[in-house]
Amino acid sequence: MLNFTIRRLLISIPTLLFISLTIFLLLELAPGDPMAQVPLTVPPEVKQQMREALGLGEPMHIRFFKWIVQFFWIEPLNLFDNLFGTSFAEGKLRVISWQTRSPVMDIVAQRLPQTLTVVGVAYIVAIIIAIPIGVYSAYRQYSFFDNAGTFITMVGFSVPPFFSGVLVIVIFSVWLGWFPSIYDTTHRVTDWDSFVYQLKQMIMPVMVLALQITSQISRFMRASMLDNLNQDYVRTARAKGLTENVVVLVHVLRNSMIPVVTVIALGIPGIFGGAIITEQVFKVNGIGQLLITAIQANDLPMVQTLTFIFAVLIVLFNLIADILYGILDPRIRYD
Amino acid sequence: MTDRTELDPASQYQAPRNQWLDVWDQFKKHRGALIGALIFLFIMLGVFAGPLIYWQDPQYVPTGREFLKLRDMRPIYAVIWDSGAKVDWAHPLGTDNIGRDALARMMSGGQVSITVGLAAMALSLVLGTAIGVLAGYFRRLDGPLMRFTDLFLALPLLPLLLVAVLLFREPLKAGFGIEGGVFILIVTLIGVTSWMQTARIVRGDVLALKEREFVIAARSIGAPSRRIVMRHILPNVLSPIMVSATLGIASAIITESALSFLGFGFPPDFPTWGRLLFDSVDRMTLYPERVIWPGLAISVTVLSVNYIGDGLRDALDPRIRGR
Numbered sequence: 308m309l310n311f312t313i314r315r316l317l318i319s320i321p322t323l324l325f326i327s328l329t330i331f332l333l334l335e336l337a338p339g340d341p342m343a344q345v346p347l348t349v350p351p352e353v354k355q356q357m358r359e360a361l362g363l364g365e366p367m368h369i370r371f372f373k374w375i376v377q378f379f380w381i382e383p384l385n386l387f388d389n390l391f392g393t394s395f396a397e398g399k400l401r402v403i404s405w406q407t408r409s410p411v412m413d414i415v416a417q418r419l420p421q422t423l424t425v426v427g428v429a430y431i432v433a434i435i436i437a438i439p440i441g442v443y444s445a446y447r448q449y450s451f452f453d454n455a456g457t458f459i460t461m462v463g464f465s466v467p468p469f470f471s472g473v474l475v476i477v478i479f480s481v482w483l484g485w486f487p488s489i490y491d492t493t494h495r496v497t498d499w500d501s502f503v504y505q506l507k508q509m510i511m512p513v514m515v516l517a518l519q520i521t522s523q524i525s526r527f528m529r530a531s532m533l534d535n536l537n538q539d540y541v542r543t544a545r546a547k548g549l550t551e552n553v554v555v556l557v558h559v560l561r562n563s564m565i566p567v568v569t570v571i572a573l574g575i576p577g578i579f580g581g582a583i584i585t586e587q588v589f590k591v592n593g594i595g596q597l598l599i600t601a602i603q604a605n606d607l608p609m610v611q612t613l614t615f616i617f618a619v620l621i622v623l624f625n626l627i628a629d630i631l632y633g634i635l636d637p638r639i640r641y642d
Numbered sequence: 643m644t645d646r647t648e649l650d651p652a653s654q655y656q657a658p659r660n661q662w663l664d665v666w667d668q669f670k671k672h673r674g675a676l677i678g679a680l681i682f683l684f685i686m687l688g689v690f691a692g693p694l695i696y697w698q699d700p701q702y703v704p705t706g707r708e709f710l711k712l713r714d715m716r717p718i719y720a721v722i723w724d725s726g727a728k729v730d731w732a733h734p735l736g737t738d739n740i741g742r743d744a745l746a747r748m749m750s751g752g753q754v755s756i757t758v759g760l761a762a763m764a765l766s767l768v769l770g771t772a773i774g775v776l777a778g779y780f781r782r783l784d785g786p787l788m789r790f791t792d793l794f795l796a797l798p799l800l801p802l803l804l805v806a807v808l809l810f811r812e813p814l815k816a817g818f819g820i821e822g823g824v825f826i827l828i829v830t831l832i833g834v835t836s837w838m839q840t841a842r843i844v845r846g847d848v849l850a851l852k853e854r855e856f857v858i859a860a861r862s863i864g865a866p867s868r869r870i871v872m873r874h875i876l877p878n879v880l881s882p883i884m885v886s887a888t889l890g891i892a893s894a895i896i897t898e899s900a901l902s903f904l905g906f907g908f909p910p911d912f913p914t915w916g917r918l919l920f921d922s923v924d925r926m927t928l929y930p931e932r933v934i935w936p937g938l939a940i941s942v943t944v945l946s947v948n949y950i951g952d953g954l955r956d957a958l959d960p961r962i963r964g965r
Contacts, residue, residue, distance in 0.1 A: 325793050333802065336809055458674075461952075465945035467896050469903040469916075470937030473923060477930045580800040584900055588923075599904060602804050610805060617798030625796065 315629055319622050326618040331371050334607050377402050382412050406606040421492045422593030426582050429513040433520035441528025463522030472515045472588035486511050490591040512589045527570050531563040565635045572628040576621040668957035675953020678946035685943055689752035698746035712741035717931050755914040758829055758898045763890035765833025771883055774844025791838050799835045806831055807906040821912045832894050840886045847879045881958035888951035892944045899940050915940045
């Protein structure tokens, strides 16, 4: 198992390098010029110096190398410093946003909690809803519940979040006036009332995100349960005289969870991508919204960093899913 | 052979059933798929043939007094709860804030949305099938191509799509005009970023088919690889390709609308359903219908296409067929 894990870790290094190169090259082609806002009265040689100060004067491969060093060495050092109060990274050049002239990672760290609360809660809610639905609709296949569940998951699949989001805003905050339509990220939870407000403003984004995730996971759960319900070991368990509850909830469920757990792990990075749209709908100023504004403002370091963070998340959770599968299912270990 | 005379040829002989007839029979049994297909046909008809009956020009912007009269019209059903609503039978779904007819815009928007979906699906299908067949058939290409597919699967697609739209929009606009440029850009981007699943499925099937007797027979009589692939392999991987084609249309429509919704898609005077939705969000408290109709159109189209895909998957699977 350790062997497999190490091999898998090593494979992800070239993957990450390829992705970073793709992102870097794509943005190199960008027509945007960070000097476009500088007044025309500034002489060209001064402009050239400013360009070099932003690190734009050097050839492409050197800049790529420097960016990699900044991202993989200096930024983690900064994180370490922040956590433990040391000063290893002092004086080292960090990735600077062209919009705000402050380190990109600081802004990301400010925005990340907003995204994480909404996305994380949505994911947990979705899993809690999806698994029982999947289990029950597989157990009573083609029953009314199963058919209704299939239809609802199909709808959850097909209704894009920018429509379901807008629809719940129209229904719940315009017509009924129950929830605020804009997510207030400056809101602090101090007492019961503010906690209730926080819940109220989270309900709609969480609902929209959770609808999508629930559809995917419960569909998968159902298929996985159906695969297992006809297996021989289930018949054995029934023949031994175990109660139906034990057979389904212990024997079948545990075996069906193996692929579902990997799907849950694999889905996490995709949810961050989906959150870009949901954040835009509910005006949550998380990292998705940060990405959109950075793209519009031609803030290359910010876009590079954020896109790369998304890529790292994907690779990381692929890795976690693979290793989890290996741990949970001894049959597929490669060693 | 001796008892041939005992058989009455008329009663024994059954016309060989066409495979596609079997598929159609099974498809008909899937009620959701059948309804989905009908709804999709209806939407296609409404969007592409609708403008032949409904003559309003989606681009027409009234001016002067006509502008004041025609702008911000509500859909005709608004009268039910608000008798003072500004409605006109000439504009069943109302007009937008500069007086363009909403129904006509929905139709032209739908044309673009569905065309983008079909074109992007075709592109991703060609790419996915080519890569899948190459990787499955030629062992030397298998490793590199599948690594390449894995790398593509690890890319954060939505952020990259947004960046790429921004980068290439201007040069393509200059080359092909605003509408053509954006169309080519969006179709290419969606196609290039959505072929991976098809490639994986096709590769798996080709790997299994390659060892089957009829392929070995074809090879042993000296058929060149190109002909084996075209005559023997491709027809046999048609079913997974068709299923991923239908699902591809749905995801392409959603991706295009998402891009348009984030403001990175089609320009406002050449709208798609996603763009119509995006443009109306700011005023959705006053005019909820402007958000609901385009959104409903996207959702219903995607839902029906997904159901068709579901039914097709069952119908094309010979293990399920006939049950």
